[in-house]
Amino acid sequence: MEPAYALLSSAISMVGGHGAALAYGDTFKKLGYEIAPLVGAAAATFGLISGVMIGGPLGRRLIEKNNLKPDNSENFDTSVENINASSEKKLSSLDIIKNVVVILICMAIGSLVSKQIGKLIKMDFPTYVGAMFVAVIVRNVNEKTKFYRFDYPLVDGIGDVMLNLYLSLALMTLKLWELSDLFGGVMIVLACQIIFMIVIAYFVIFRILGSNYDAAVMCAGLCGHGLGATPSAIVNMTAINEKYGMSRKAMMIVPIVGAFLVDIIYQPVTIWFIKTFVQ
Template sequence: MINLNLNIVSTLILSIVLYLFGNYIKNKLDILSKICIPIPVIGGLFFSILVFILRKFGLLEITMDTSLMPYFLSAFFISIGFCINIFSAKGGGKLLFLYWLLCAFLGLCQNLIAVFASKFLHIKPLLGFMCGAVSMEGGHGYSLAFGTTIESIGVENAVAIGIAAATLGLITGGLLGGPIGKILIEKYNLKPLQRSSSSKALKNTTTVSKQVSKFTPMVFLENILMLLLIMNISFFVSTMIDLKTHILIPNIVIGMLLSVIISNINVKVNFFDFYQDLFEFIQNVALDVFLTMALMSIDLYALSSLLGPIVCIVLFQVVFVLFYGVFICFRVLGKNYDAAIMVSGLIGHTLGATPNALANMSTLANKYGKSETAFLIVPMVGAFLLDAFSMPCILFFINFLK
């Protein structure tokens, strides 16, 4: 078998090529566009399947350097923060709390489904538990962290099962979130909500500021410098908090909060020439490259050896999340356009990861219109606030089942 090692630049080139390929396929196959499948999912999954086939027949094994992924993810969340007007997210406080409660309850249900399914499938409860909120809401990070904890008490293969379940969740969350949101929007003929006059005035203020300043190299460098400074600060603060308190707060949360604060202060003070179009552009590029890179590096070969019970439990989780999102969350959140966008995001991050959620929502927003409320609430809950419930809940189940 030939071993091909791609360095950091080659991996980046490949991810861009795959994104362009995914865009080409989506333009050629109308069905993919109609059901709102994100472009990175098309290109990334195609490559991971191709690599699986090549490795299965002993032809080629590819190793990629994906160390740029955290920086693309950080740039994405910081850019989102720069484009959020905290005054324009109508009802954001109440919806934030409701969305958090809905996601927290869903995590509890995912754990219960995993435990009962493991008994039905006659596998160790703690192994089945790895297909619950650990891998669904927690993704690969939680799977590695809590899987290691479970293996330390004598349960083998917990990490592998968690990673496999998280991978399946990542794929299904990316494939289903967009189409479900599309169905809700078109079934109920939903339109982007009109904001209050005060928020419109704030938007107009920002727009005037942006039109006054030309997009020059100086403006570009000033905005990029602000982004990089926040990125660096967020990595530093996250690391220091972890070292001093052993509490892990993702750097993307710190970066997003800082950018929200700075951008909203800048509307009043105007201490730098903020250019919103640039950050909206960075959002799209960073998310597309990150998600393409994440999906193209999925090891389907390792996943194939862990099928069976894992697929069954994940299938139960997918069915429940879809039912819960469409028939409960959509109605509780207001049964409006924002609610439909948030449901597509919920499917993305409660089966896969927060970037999945944002990719689903971005695909819908590009087609039907923006939802500032959804883009404020879903990242905050999915990337950080949900941990306040999910971590204690997971630890309780581990101690109860061991």
């Protein structure tokens, strides 16, 4: 099995999700791996389903085996929902245009950043990565300066619509029958990753995080994100919270780590593997 396809069957697709799978798949395609986007999309889809299927049961097992209870004494002044809450004011067309313009500016600057990074590493670099980092900088600077008030539900909605359109257009062009020759190898890589995720979450991460209720919920989220995407992590944690009680720490930490912090390690490591084993 070619190293490029092995990489696309593992963390690139499972941690990065469909967006990263198709973006890096296009990069590999330019290097001569014609069915790379197909492999990435298939792996990302499999991971998305697997993450939801194993995350909830693993979290439930940890909670029931260790008789864990939520810490009702938690006192957070803010939460992810409060931070991203809408002003509940009726948005005018000007407000919508302002938010869209900021997104477009981040995309434009991000594409230039990605091109420069691509020149430095001498390979095509996914443009969404540069745009993501620029957007993170813009939001964090804005949180300090209060230069502009974003309507985060609107921005999230625009992002969801654009991602769904992108995935729909990309997946419509995939020819699944071309994956037949690589099916066995891809499934072995995917199975190994699932087994590793279960073992590391159950026996290692749970203990590192404190072996408490919050740790169990975060392990369920880890399975969702480590095999699928951040929304899968939130689905897993929400299901557990509804049954056993709220873990505010998990709902605060996991989305932040999954949405941004993981990329601090994920992107450089991915580039290193590509440079070492593919090019």
